[in-house]
Structures are given as C-alpha cells and as structure tokens.
Amino acid sequence: MTADATGVTDVTDEAVRSLHATDDPRLRELLTGLIRHLHAFARETELTTEEWEAAIRFLTATGQTCTETRQEFILLSDVLGLSMLVEDINGRHGSEHTESTVLGPFHMTESPARELGADIDLVGGGERCVVSGRVLSGDGTPLPGAVLDVWQADGNGFYDVQRPDVQPPGNGRGLFTADAEGRFWFLTCVPSSYPIPTDGPVGGLLRATARHPYRPAHIHFIVSAPDHTPVTTHIFVAGDEYLASDAVFAVKESLVRDFTPVRDADAAKEFGVPVPFRHARVDLVLEHT
Structure with a gap:
C-alpha cells in the first residue's frame, strides 16, 4: 500500500486498483462503485469497529434466515x-x-x-x-x-x-x-x-x-x-x-x-x-x- 505525506494509507484507491485485471468491464464498474461508496459511507459516519462487527452479524443472520421459501x-x-x-x-x-x-x-x-x-x-x-x-x-x-x-x-x-x-x-x-x-x-x-x-x-x-x-x-x-x-x-x-x-x-x-x-x-x-x-x-x- 501507498501512503500520503501524513502517513495515512489510501486503502480506497488500493482496493479499486486491485480490480485492474477484471475481464468483465461491467463487473469492474460495479465493484469500483461499490468500494468507493462503501468507503465514503464509513468515512462520513466514522464507522466504529463495534458498528462494523454488528453489521457483519446482521448480514450473517440475514443469510442464515433464508430458506427455499423465504428470502430475507x-x-x-x-x-x-x-x-x-x-x-x-x-x-x-x-x-x-x-x-x-x-x-x-x-x-x-x-x-x-x-x-x-x-x-x-x-x-x-x-x-x-x-x-x-x-x-x-x-x-x-x-x-x-x-x-x-x-x-x-x-x-x-x-x-x-x-x-x-x-x-x-x-x-x-x-x-x-x-x-x-x-x-x-x-x-x-x-x-x-x-x-x-x-x-x-x-x-x-x-x-x-x-x-x-x-x-x-x-x-x-x-x-x-x-x-x-x-x-x-x-x-x-x-x-x-x-x-x-x-x-x-x-x-x-x-x-x-x-x-x-x-x-x-x-x-x-x-x-x-x-x-x-x-x-x-x-x-x-x-x-x-
């Protein structure tokens, strides 16, 4: 990873650059937008580790609730x-x-x-x-x-x-x-x-x-x-x-x-x-x- 003059790593740009070899241009476009918007959300709200962990638990529970007849x-x-x-x-x-x-x-x-x-x-x-x-x-x-x-x-x-x-x-x-x-x-x-x-x-x-x-x-x-x-x-x-x-x-x-x-x-x-x-x-x- 690279860092700016203050030593802060720009993980967003690094994550976007990691997609450079994606063959499907639409997939690359979608993932680029997703990464940039998710990172912007985390910065804007100053997302805490505890809140991130709660979100992971929520999404995990959502997937576990899905069945053949229920789409949570x-x-x-x-x-x-x-x-x-x-x-x-x-x-x-x-x-x-x-x-x-x-x-x-x-x-x-x-x-x-x-x-x-x-x-x-x-x-x-x-x-x-x-x-x-x-x-x-x-x-x-x-x-x-x-x-x-x-x-x-x-x-x-x-x-x-x-x-x-x-x-x-x-x-x-x-x-x-x-x-x-x-x-x-x-x-x-x-x-x-x-x-x-x-x-x-x-x-x-x-x-x-x-x-x-x-x-x-x-x-x-x-x-x-x-x-x-x-x-x-x-x-x-x-x-x-x-x-x-x-x-x-x-x-x-x-x-x-x-x-x-x-x-x-x-x-x-x-x-x-x-x-x-x-x-x-x-x-x-x-x-x-």
Whole structure:
C-alpha cells in the first residue's frame, strides 16, 4: 500500500486498483462503485469497529434466515427501498404502459397453470372477488396468449409458503393465459393488508427504527407476451390504510384499483359467483420491444 505525506494509507484507491485485471468491464464498474461508496459511507459516519462487527452479524443472520421459501435478503432490500429504486431505474416506460413495482419475497414457488375463470382461493378465507381485464400492447392492440403469473396472500394476510399447515401448495397462485382478445379473469378473495415477516433480522431492523411492517392489500402479477417487455407489478386495493406508508415503498397511484361491490345477479352469473361479490378491473399494458 501507498501512503500520503501524513502517513495515512489510501486503502480506497488500493482496493479499486486491485480490480485492474477484471475481464468483465461491467463487473469492474460495479465493484469500483461499490468500494468507493462503501468507503465514503464509513468515512462520513466514522464507522466504529463495534458498528462494523454488528453489521457483519446482521448480514450473517440475514443469510442464515433464508430458506427455499423465504428470502430475507430480498426483504431487506425491500424495506431499505433498494428494490423499488432498481424497479424505477429499469422500468422507465412510457406513461401508457403499466408501471412496474417490486417482486417481493414470496415469489418462491411455481404458480400452477389454471384455466381462465378458475378460483385461486382454495381455502375460502375472505370476501369473494373477481379480477378481470385485458393484456394490451402500448397502442391498445390486444395480446392473445399473454401469460399472467398471479400470486397473493389469503384473506388473513398469509402466503401459502408461510403457513403450509393451513394452506395447500399453490393457494393464492395461478398461471393464466389470456384468450384470443387478450382477456383474462379469475376468482379469488379480496386481499388484506398484512405485516411482512418480523421474526428475523429485518423485523429487528424495523423495530429498531420504529417503523411499522405493514403492506397495503395487493395482488401480484408478472405479465409477458411475445415481442414485448415483461412487467412485474401489483394492483392495490383502493382505500387501504397503508397505501401512503407501504413498508417496502412499492405503491404507485396508477396501480390502485377499486374492488367494487357487485350485487347484480346477471353479472354474478357471468363469472359463476354468488352475489354479492367484489370486482376489480385492470388492463395490463406492455411495451413493444
């Protein structure tokens, strides 16, 4: 290492220079930025050895909490706003396209293929609901055969992977294919707001910073079609008390939908549900590649 006139070693420059033989230019760029920002953070905050050690313990515990059905690092990224920032950076589409938002930590199992109109609520845990709409290109052209991967928590705010003793695998999940006019529809329960898992390191972080763990009620979608850019998004239930304070900063006004009460018998017959029920309509618009 080299030192300046005061004898202080410039470890930052030394660490950056150590990357000079990195073949991948993007990897070199990312690691250079990471080193410089981390070192600047340590200098700005005058990070102590004890604080550094606590951070190492926290990250170790975060990794140890991850399982096949739980991703604590994604949860950490979510509550720090990083997940939403990455979505914003990579989701700068025109205003006519559906906005993207976070994947979340519960897209951990494969959604079962289901027929249009199928019920993804296998446990009957909430108010009956129909979700319907179309998948469109930016110019309004329907996208027949578009694929919609859908998942949500049950009426009590839990995903199937969180309570395998209560919910069968695939509850609240479905893989749907839009019809020849780009239309889709399925049955479910009205989602409820829920707390993200707080029994791990991320929960401890929220408590230490006096933050609540709640997410507003929502349904997740990943929508794809040939020659179009896939979108990962949600629809949020209008009027939810946590819309303005989502624990993972994922709410966008364009994604908030009314889940309208319906008492019309003919409408109920169309979807094969009893009255009353709730109906959420959403068109999902993809960008042409």
